[in-house]
Amino acid sequence: MIDNVALHARSADTTGATHSGRDALLRVENLSIRFDGAPPDVNVVDDVTLSVAKGKTLCLVGESGCGKSVTALSLMGLLPTPPARIVGGSAYFGGKDLFRMSEREKADMRGNQTAMIFQEPMTSLNPVFTVGDQIVEGILRHRKVSKSEARERALEMLRRVRIPAPEKRMQAYPHEMSGGMRQRIMIAMALANGPELLIADEPTTALDVTIQAQIISLIRQLQDESGMAMILITHDLGVVAEIADEVAVMYAGKIVEAGSVDKIFMDPQHPYTIGLMGSVPSIGRRQGKLATIRGTVPPAELMPKGCRFMPRCPFADVRCVTDPPPLAEITPGHSARCWYAPLEIHRGGVA
Amino acid sequence: MSETTSDVILESIDLVKHFGSSGFFGPPTVVHAVDGVSLTIRRGETFAIVGESGCGKSTLGRLLLRLIEPTQGDVLYEGRSILSLDAAEMRRLRRDLQIIFQDPFASLNPRMNVGDIISEPLWLHGLGSKSDRREQTAELLRTVGLLPAHADRYPHEFSGGQRQRIGIARALAGNPKLIIGDEPVSALDVSIQAQIVNLLEDLKERYGLTLVVVAHDLAVIRHMSDRVAVMYLGEIVELSSTDDLFENPLHPYTQALLTAIPIPNPQGRRPKPLLQGDVPSPTAPPSGCRFHTRCPHARSICKENHPVAENAGGGRMVACHFWREIQNAGSGALSAPAQSPALTKRMELYMTWRERQEQTKNSNG
Structure with a gap:
């Protein structure tokens, strides 16, 4: 069977309007999160500002430990406190500050207006309940409906995520399903109450490439049908290029570059973004060795005072050692946290 | 194939591996992990084995080193069957054949310091005096981009990329001829992945190694390997030089795999024909062609007759009844947007x- 997704191969060019934040569904400003025990002034998430508009997809890109998942968990009110503490910033979702809500309000919101799916569907599903029961539970928590109405809704969700023989699958336990099927169950569960915002944390990382393609296409179709906004967290630049409207690249807790997907891929400004792109092998004919980024992310206690990327950056100099660069706008809607962007102007000449 | 035996370093002949359970609670189930795999690996090349989870690629890698015993078939190293060797001979052979594992967290002993981990193979094979071994360990650490001072530390003190370097140093210690990398970079972050890929290439060149890379990441395989074997449910469905495979995939499964790769370029967004469904269970592989349940080109013959591996010219091999017709369908060939x-x-x-x-x-x- 061939599933033609022509409809959903949306044009990638969008304006940078979502970053102005005026028509944003979610607006996060200057978010800083600290882990207890970390050295003073080293936040695991530092001064993160981002926004996402209705129907749009923002991709948070970065490597392990860059703070992308911690950012997402804080927005869902799922941050373990302690050790994590939100030390600054706000997150407005439809006019309400997510960080000033009571636990009760947060619980009402989770799985209802906002929902989240995770990387490993097996650990996110309860092994001793059928998947049907688990979807129904979420519906009954947020909707005043009867049990049979909830079951009907759950069944409809299984159909929408294109699970074959949904009536039979309602009675199945998570271990009876493949990884791709389980991720479909997670998506069905997340979307059961029609959330306005979906946060997907590495939703396809644990899946095989053909299954990943199915899930990405499914997420896109569902997004087009429902008009929900999405924050997708990933380290896979291929997935970003396929699905994002806006992109924020994170490194060591900070956003180092943000802009439309076209700007990020066609006109990358930050040395980290460029290094990351050089690290991914091309699927075309081989063109010499891969570009690499030297070393590894420094641990919190060795975090540089100036630019956090400085120890690994080929372009760094004295200024980068002492002064942390601001996230500065290069062109409207496209900003980079580097003293020397655009590089060909400041670093083009032979030194 | 027309290779002379001299440039073949490792060869598998009709390898079969079935894992079985006694069926205490029900009828016995047999997992057909590897089914009739014959391939030759040439000296000095990088040979890739690619496929999705459960296709038997890791099992095949272990069979090639005799880390597990095959149910049937044979493995020849330098023209000699390694299955007939006794334990002492096998141990001697292990110097030549080494493996790097996917998970550098699980494959290093947490109670041994890095120096001991790396020098253990030297000690096992009785190579050099204690001070020789220490010197050699220091040299190995430098070779893989670590510091000799790291020898006194323990695995938990290192990051994932550094641990993979330790695993590589250990594999190099006995001066091997062939290294199998079982998903050597897939647990690592992108920037670290590139460092390890480059390191493996440098080492291969420096020591004249033969590399066998078992992986699922097609971009990494395209970058590193000379030839590729594509596996599906325990069988090789296509075997070809890397450039031919990526530019003109013949088997419909290969075509589907290549189509599914997300291309890191937003200008490359386009409608894609997607493969539907999941890989069937290897306990009950489909009749006939194992891919027929998901194949967009399947006809009735595919359900009944198992396709034999055909020579497709240029050293290529493909197992599909209709590869001649399908290859012109134009699907799957990858063109990276500029x-x-x-x-x-x-x-x-x-x-x-x-x-x-x-x-x-x-x-x-």
């Missing part, structure tokens, strides 16, 4: 400064 001029320019700049960075680092220490 890099934008701005990206190309900045990438060049990055490479220039990166080289300079490497030089200053070396001159400083």
Whole structure:
């Protein structure tokens, strides 16, 4: 069977309007999160500002430990406190500050207006309940409906995520399903109450490439049908290029570059973004060795005072050692946290 | 194939591995992990085995080193069957054949320091005196981009990329001829992945190694390997030189795999024909062609007759009844959209400064 997704191969060019934040569904400003025990002034998430508009997809890109998942968990009110503490910033979702809500309000919101799916569907599903029961539970928590109405809704969700023989699958336990099927169950569960915002944390990382393609296409179709906004967290630049409207690249807790997907891929400004792109092998004919980024992310206690990327950056100099660069706008809607962007102007000449 | 035996380093002949359960609670189930795999690995090449989870690629890698015993078939190293060797001979052979594992967290003993981990193979094979071994360990650490001082530390003190370097140093210790990498970079972050890929290539060149890479990441395989075997449910469905495979995939499964790769370029967004469904269970592989349940080109013959591996010219092999008709369907061939001029320019700049960075680092220490 061939599933033609022509409809959903949306044009990638969008304006940078979502970053102005005026028509944003979610607006996060200057978010800083600290882990207890970390050295003073080293936040695991530092001064993160981002926004996402209705129907749009923002991709948070970065490597392990860059703070992308911690950012997402804080927005869902799922941050373990302690050790994590939100030390600054706000997150407005439809006019309400997510960080000033009571636990009760947060619980009402989770799985209802906002929902989240995770990387490993097996650990996110309860092994001793059928998947049907688990979807129904979420519906009954947020909707005043009867049990049979909830079951009907759950069944409809299984159909929408294109699970074959949904009536039979309602009675199945998570271990009876493949990884791709389980991720479909997670998506069905997340979307059961029609959330306005979906946060997907590495939703396809644990899946095989053909299954990943199915899930990405499914997420896109569902997004087009429902008009929900999405924050997708990933380290896979291929997935970003396929699905994002806006992109924020994170490194060591900070956003180092943000802009439309076209700007990020066609006109990358930050040395980290460029290094990351050089690290991914091309699927075309081989063109010499891969570009690499030297070393590894420094641990919190060795975090540089100036630019956090400085120890690994080929372009760094004295200024980068002492002064942390601001996230500065290069062109409207496209900003980079580097003293020397655009590089060909400041670093083009032979030194 | 017309290779002379001299340039073949490792060969598998009709390898079969079935894992079975006694069926205490029900009828016995047999997992057909590897089913009739014959391939030859040439000296000095990088040979890739690619496939999705459960296709038997890791099992095949272990069979090639005799880390597990096959149900049927044979493995020849330098023309000699390794299955007939006794334990002492096998141990001697292990110096030549080494493996790097996917998970550097699980494959290093947490109670041994790095020096002991790396020098253990030397000690096992009785190579050199204690001080020789210490010296050699220091040299190995430098070779893989670590510091001799790291020998006194323990695995938990290292990051994932560094642990993979330790695993590589250990594999190199006995001066091997062939190294199998079982998903050697898939647990690592992108920037670290590139460092390890480059390191493996450097080492291969420096020591004249033969590399067998078992992986699921097609971009990494395209970059590293000379030839590729594509596996599906325990069988090789296509075997070809890397460029031919990526530019003109013959088997419909290969075509589907290539189509599914997300391309890191937003200009490359396009409608894609997607493979539907999941891989069937290897306990009950489909009749006939194992791919027929998901194949967009399947006809009735595919359900009944198992396709034999056909020579498709140029050293290629494909197992499909209709590969001649399908190859012109034009699906699956990958064309990477051109890099934008701005990206190309900045990438060049990055490479220039990166080289300079490497030089200053070396001159400083």
